[in-house]
Every structure is written in C-alpha cells, then in structure tokens.
Amino acid sequence: MKKIDKVRFGATVIIIFAVLLSVSINITGVQNTVDSVYSFMSKKFGWFFVLANLVAFVFSIWLIASPKGKIRLGGHDCKPEFGRISWIAMMFTTSCSAGLIVFGFIETIYYSSAPPFQISPFSVQAYEYAEMYSHYHWGFNAWTLYVPASVAIGYMLYNKGRNSLSLGNACESVLGRHSKGLAGIAVDILGIFGAVVAPVTSMGLGMPLLTLLFQNIFGISDQYVTNIQAIILLIWVLIFGTSTYLGLSKGIKNLSNINVSLAFAFMIFVGFLGGILKLFQAEINTLGLYIQNFVRMATYTDPYGDGVFVGSWTVWYWAWLIVYMPLMGVFNARISKGRTLREVAIGQMVFCSLGCWVAMSTLGNYAIKLQQSGIDIATVLNQEGQPAAILYILENMPASKMMMILVAILVFVFMATTVDSSSFVAAETTTIHISAEDRAPRWVRIFGAGMACLITFVLLQVGGFNAVQVLAILVGLPLAVVMFIVIASTIKMLKKEEEYWNKQ
Numbered sequence: 344m345k346k347i348d349k350v351r352f353g354a355t356v357i358i359i360f361a362v363l364l365s366v367s368i369n370i371t372g373v374q375n376t377v378d379s380v381y382s383f384m385s386k387k388f389g390w391f392f393v394l395a396n397l398v399a400f401v402f403s404i405w406l407i408a409s410p411k412g413k414i415r416l417g418g419h420d421c422k423p424e425f426g427r428i429s430w431i432a433m434m435f436t437t438s439c440s441a442g443l444i445v446f447g448f449i450e451t452i453y454y455s456s457a458p459p460f461q462i463s464p465f466s467v468q469a470y471e472y473a474e475m476y477s478h479y480h481w482g483f484n485a486w487t488l489y490v491p492a493s494v495a496i497g498y499m500l501y502n503k504g505r506n507s508l509s510l511g512n513a514c515e516s517v518l519g520r521h522s523k524g525l526a527g528i529a530v531d532i533l534g535i536f537g538a539v540v541a542p543v544t545s546m547g548l549g550m551p552l553l554t555l556l557f558q559n560i561f562g563i564s565d566q567y568v569t570n571i572q573a574i575i576l577l578i579w580v581l582i583f584g585t586s587t588y589l590g591l592s593k594g595i596k597n598l599s600n601i602n603v604s605l606a607f608a609f610m611i612f613v614g615f616l617g618g619i620l621k622l623f624q625a626e627i628n629t630l631g632l633y634i635q636n637f638v639r640m641a642t643y644t645d646p647y648g649d650g651v652f653v654g655s656w657t658v659w660y661w662a663w664l665i666v667y668m669p670l671m672g673v674f675n676a677r678i679s680k681g682r683t684l685r686e687v688a689i690g691q692m693v694f695c696s697l698g699c700w701v702a703m704s705t706l707g708n709y710a711i712k713l714q715q716s717g718i719d720i721a722t723v724l725n726q727e728g729q730p731a732a733i734l735y736i737l738e739n740m741p742a743s744k745m746m747m748i749l750v751a752i753l754v755f756v757f758m759a760t761t762v763d764s765s766s767f768v769a770a771e772t773t774t775i776h777i778s779a780e781d782r783a784p785r786w787v788r789i790f791g792a793g794m795a796c797l798i799t800f801v802l803l804q805v806g807g808f809n810a811v812q813v814l815a816i817l818v819g820l821p822l823a824v825v826m827f828i829v830i831a832s833t834i835k836m837l838k839k840e841e842e843y844w845n846k847q
Contacts, residue, residue, distance in 0.1 A: 347787065352773035355535045362540075362814065363798055367805050369657040384820060385654040385662075390644045392661040394797045395654075395823040396484055397641055402830050403688045411763050411837045412685030416676075417501040423681035425596060435679055435695045438664075438671055439760040440491070440542060441549025441754045443481075443606075443699065447706035449724055450477045452714060459643070459652040465721075473624065474634040479640045480660045481699035482633075483794050486691045487712050488664050491826055492672025493687055497671070503836075508673045509770045510534035510804075510825065514838075516832040530825055534669030535772050537822060539735040539795065540815045541666045542758075542765040546799045547809070548757045550575070558749040559677045559734060560744065572803055575755070576796040595763055602756045607701065609749050614705040616740065617712050626704045639760040662819030668826060671764050673768045707827040713739055726747040765789035781791060 406412050415421055422805050423430065454473035455465055462469050493514035499505040505512050511527030511534075518526050552570065557563060557571050582598070614622050619697035645653045679687050714720050718739050733750070740746045769791040770783035 347784075348773050348775050351531050351535060352787075354528075354532050354670045355539065355769075355773065356535055358532070359539060359794070359798065363801060367801060370805050373814075374809060380817060381813045384817065385658045386650065388820060389654055389658040392658050392665070392819070392823060393644055395665070395826055396488060396661045398830065399491055399826065400487045400641070402482055403487040404833075405679065406494065406688045407685050407692075408491070409818070412688070412731065413683055414498070414502070415681065415683045416497045416687070417680045421501070421681045423679075425678055429596050429600055430678060430682070431694045432603040433595060433696075434671070434675055434691055434759040435698050436599045436602045436757060437764040437833045438486075438672055438695070438761075439699065439757060440668055441552070441757045442545055443702050444706075444750060444754055444757065445548045445552060445729060445733065446477070446734055447610075447702040448710050449720070449729060450480075450703070451707040452720050452724055452732070454656075455501055455711070455714070456725075458650065459645075461519075461648070467713075470715070471628060471632060473711070474629040474703070474707055475636065476640070476656070477703040478629055478633050478700055479637075481703055482696045483692050484641060484826055485660065485664055485699070486695045488661065488668055489671040489675060489691055489828070490688050492696040493669050493679065493691065494684050495673035495829050495836070496672050497676035497687065498684075498833070498836060501680050504715070508677060508768075509544050510669050510672065510772075510829070513672070514825070514828045514832050515534055517828050517836040518832075531772060533781060533818065533821060533825065534673075535769055537666045537815070537818055538670035538673070538768045538772070539791065539799075540767055540818075541663075541670055543795055543802070544663070544666075544796050544815045545761060546758060546795075547802070548729070549754045550799060550803060551728075552733055553751060553754050553758075556737075556747050557728040560747050560751065568809065569653065570808065571802070572800065576800055578755075579759050579762065580796055582763070588612070595767065596761070598760050598763065602753075602760050603698075605753055605756065606747075607698075609753060610701050610705040613709050613740075615703065617709040621712075622704060622708055625708050626700075629704065635681065649738040655801070658687075660678060662816045662823075665822045665826060666815050668822055670765055670768050671774075672829075673763050673772060677767075710736055727745055761828035762792055762795050765795060 346560075425433070432469075451470070451473040454476050456468040458464060458469040458472055459476065460472070492510065492513060496508060496510065499512045499515065500508060505515075507528070509531055511522050511530045514527070514530060515522040521527060524532075542815055553575060554568055554571050557575075558565075558568070562569060599641075632722060640657075643657065644650070675687065675691065682690070710720055713736060718735075720732050720735060723735045734747075737743055737746045737750060766788045767783075770787035774783035774787060
C-alpha cells in the first residue's frame, strides 16, 4: 500500500495555508512586506539570478555537446514511453500556462513603452528590441533553467534506482547523507511549495482575463463575477478528476496535445491577420538582433543605470521560472524515460523555445501593428491593466467575438494542463514509492488540484494574487542556490559513471 510522506506533505500544506491565512487577514501588510523584500532582492541579488541563468545555459550546452549526452534515462536499451510530439507538448504546456497568451499579446507593448539600453520609447528601435527581448525571455535561456533538475532527477530515478521523485535526491552527490536528512527534507519542501504555488501565480495572470472574456462573450455584469469564477474552478476540478482517472498516458498527454493544436492554430491565424510576409520580415530581423545581442542580454545587469528594466523583467522572469524548476524537473524526468540526456536538453531548450517564439512573433507583432496604426494599447495597458489591454486587442480583430471565445478556450486549457501537472508532481513528491514505476494515490492528486483551486478562489476574493505572486518569486532565491547544487551534483554523478565504465 502506498504511503504518504507525512513530513513533506504536512509541512507543505501547513506553510501554504499559513501564507493563505496571512494574505486573507492582512493583505495590505503582506503586500507591502513582500514588495519591499523583492525590491531589495532584485537590487542586491539581481546579478545572482543572471549568473544562475548563465551557468544553467552553459551546463545545458555542455550536456548537448558532451559524450555524456548519449546516456539514456533507464539504460541503453530503454525505449521512450511517449512519442516525441506528445513528449514535447507535455513539457511545453506545463510550463507555459496562460502566461504565453497573456504576455504573447502585451510583452512587446511593455518593452516598447519602456525599452532597455536607454532607447527612446515607441521608436522603430524600441519595437525591434521589444521583439528581441520577448524572444530572449521566452527562449533558450528560459527553458535551460529546467534542464539540470530534469536530468538529475531522471538519472537518479531511472539509472541509479532511487524510488522517489525528489529534488533532494538530485542533490545527493553533493549533500551526501544529508540528502536523506534535514537538508534533503528542506530542499524537498521548498520544491513542493514551488510546484504547488507557481501554477497558482499563473492563475493570477489567467483568471482575471478569463473572467473578463466570459463577461464580454455572454454579456454578464460585474455582480456575477464571483459566480463565473466559481463555475470555472468547478469545471477545472472535473477536468482534473477525469485526467487523474485516465492516468498520465491518456489524461495529461491528451490534454497537452489538444492544447498545443489549438494554440498553434490560433497563432498561425493571427500571423495571417498581421500579414505573413511582414511576419517573416520581422522574425528574420528579430533573430538577427537576438544573435548580435545575445551575450549582452545574457550578462546585462545595468550596474550604472537605474536597473529598472533588468530588475522588472529579466530578474523577475528568471526568479519566477526558477520557482517552476522543481515542478518541471520532476514532471520532465517522469515523462522522459527512454530519452538520452541530450534529447532532454534539446527538447526543452530548442523545441519548447521554438513554440514560444511562434507565440511571441505572431501575437507580439500583431500588437505592434495595432499600436503603430494608432490603436493605443499602451495607454489601456497602463491605465486599466493586462486583461483590459488584451480585450482591446481582440476587439480590434476581425470576428472579435470568435477571437474572444478562442482565447478564452486557450487560457482555460493552458491553465488546466499546468495545474493538472502540478497536482501530479505534488502527489508524486509527497508519496513514499516502493519502486520507480509506483504511482501516488489518486486522491492525493485530486487533493492537490482542489487545493490549488481553493487557493485561487480565496485569493481572487481578497485581491491577494499580487502578494502571493511576489512571495512565490522570493522562493526563487534559495531555489537558485539549490540549482547550483543540482548542477554540481549532476556533473559529479556523470563523472563517476564515466570512471565506472572506463574500469570495465
């Protein structure tokens, strides 16, 4: 019979509900505190996140180029459990969530209105650099943050015979026996907290947009907003329950495949709306700028300026994505059995980046086209917020109602996929496994999904999403330290394997 790891499960639940209670009781105090801490962290430790990202990128490139990249998770003769397209789709949709749609439309507007490198706002160069930076923040450097944990956890699970999907196990070569003690437990609790709360922060992006779209599609007044949100969360719980019943191979896999098909169909359609020839022209220009400025972006800390752009965007992104690292590491490791380490790195860095670039180029260029034509998205974004700005873009599209319906479906499915994967990871990391093939009880997954929906509903009522988003990002600092340990541990493990085979 499967057993729950009471220490990890109990500690995580207590921490989450303590945070939720604090936000509910004193939202203003919590918001002010976490804002102050984040401001301090981004100014004093922003360089550390830039360095962590750079180290993860170098590690991933080394893994791809090294002979060690040929090592297969599960052994030389192990066959992949999932087809390549489904495998990439699951990795892609789990991490992107609703953020890809939200930022796909408005990130270029944010950047062009307050560009880096002292460029004049809304100039031609500002638009060009806005596209370049959106590709950078959603490209290789973003996805490389998941590679070390995915490789380390998968290697320990399928090649070293460890039974648990654990971030603590991934640090074993460095932490030694401490990986089974308090240090390992602390790492795991930190990772589980990130796996549960990171998707909830994405709901803070997606739920307000989804609610506003539903209101405009069906003509629902503000007094029924709570009812709309409750219905959305209830449908999500039903989706989670169905996916849990069907299992990983049929549940999350099929949901991810549907998600990707809908997303790319919509993006291609928007690409044609904006002008496909213009899109290719812009993308070639963007890739050229990306290559020319890659080293500058990867090392940019703005030491002599105000640091606003790098602190508000690059540091914010790397901190936020590192919070996703435990979720993505465990999930990617679980679905990557039979894949080589090189495949795991390329699958995330290259194929998932290409998917994001399609969104950033099609949606982002369309937003720029509207802005340049006199449809002032930037003012709406500044005065009314992200959901209103995206609604404004959709209202200026042909067949605007149909566009709203399509975007609502996309946001809905993206968020459902992410939270479903999150509940899977939380369940697996809080269960004591008998073997590598053992699975967590279904009720634990349903509990995790239900808890995410409960947290979301409460935060919506008290207006506490901003506080929890920033609070979750603060977890990125200790997790960045953990990532260094994971990288060192992985290199040490692979070196030992090389020494073992050289002796044979």
